[in-house]
Amino acid sequence: MEVSLFSTSCKTLKQSPSEALLLQRTWFPKWNQVHLFPRKRALRPLVDHTGVLTWKRNHLQVLNCQLKEVPIIEAGCMDEIYNILAERLVPIAAAESNPNFKHIVGLCGPPGAGKSTLASRVATRVNELWAQKSPCFDSQVESPEVAIVLPMDxxxxxxxxxxxxxxxxxxxxxxxxxxxxxxxxLLRCLTNLRNEGSVYAPSFNHGVGDPVEDDIFVSLQHKVVIVEGNYLLLDEDVWRDISSIFDEKWFIDVDIEKSMQRVLKRHVSTGKPPDVAKWRIDYNDRPNAELIIKSSKNADLIIKSVDSSG
Incomplete structure (x- = not known):
């Protein structure tokens, strides 16, 4: 397992032989040969009196990363998070020569967390970086997209x-x-994608209120697929099988009151009277959000939502 978090110039932490062995065996067991951050952006380890490790690079922080805990990404703005996530996905796409290879990310979070925006921005950034760094395309040939978003909607x-x-x-x-x-x-769709390397998937027409069949095509050229939705990390029934397909499981952490305020604005913007919008939140959106938040324990990475409005 290769996880690069530190600069090689960092001082060695004082550890007993047993502690060193525990660290070697248990650090990020699910992230085999995947770097949380690129080597060139090395992070300096800090240890406080509790033994909690904290890394800082500019405004970015990965907080409370104890041996058996999930890393948390927190930044001064969402744009920096989009960049960091994209920068770690590009090398994964570039390292594989298998034409059917897919790196499938499950992105989960409650309503109003910003899942669709994060998925779209990260995929766009991955494609931009791929076009800049891929040596097999010159300036006269448009580089193909390697990242795509597959919404659960x-x-x-x-x-x-x-x-x-x-x-x-x-x-x-x-x-x-x-x-x-x-x-x-959804499980059949993702299974076919994993086995065959391409698949047609439905989108959702919010104006009509129904799915649109075969509206999204994930092709062989797509190496990174970000599946975003509310219940992707539920540990029950078929949802558990869906979750097992993902190579990485991300969860957007947001204050539930803030997320419900965002959902309220969304309801009102679609024409719902404020009292109807508030009723729908209390009757449906909030109970759903509370259930979704419980599933965050199944994530590999927690992303702290940043409110752009401050």
Missing amino acids: GFHLYRHQLDAMKDPEEAHARRGAPWTFDPER
Whole structure:
């Protein structure tokens, strides 16, 4: 296992032989041959009286990284986080020669966490870096995209499927809850992507309120696929099988009150009266968010959301 976090010029930490062996065996066991950050951006280790390691590079911090805990990325702005995440994904895409290779990231978080924005910005940045660093394309040839976003929204149940449920009114009111999605279909899609290297997937038309079939094509040229959605890290039923497919599992950590304020603004912007929007949050969005937040324990990486409005 190769995880590069320190500069080789850092002083050696005082450790007993048993502590050194424990560190060697247990540090980031799931991140085999994947660097949390590029070697050129080496981080300096600090140790406080609790034994907690903290690394700092400019405004970026990876906090509370104890041996069995999940690393947390926190920055002064989201743009820096987008760059850091993209910079670590590009070498992964470049290192593989297998034409069917896919590095699949599961990006989870509650409503209003900024999943869609983060996934889109990171994928765009990966493609920009790939075009800059790939030696096999000259300035006259457009470099192909190697990163793509696959939203979970396309796997909503159709409205006619909600209409056919025992309590259609309740089904529509709770749309967005786990049982209003089709996780079996999502699992089949990701399994086919893993096995075959390409797949057609549905998107979601918010104006119509239903999925759009075969609207997203993940091709062989895509090496990094960011799957974003609410319930990707749930440890139950089919969701558990979905989670097992991901090479990395990211969770966006956001204060629930802040996320609900964002969702309220979103509801109002789509034409819902403020009282209806508040009712929907209390009846559906907040319970969903509380469930999703519990699944953060299954993540490999926690990303602290930064409110651009301050």
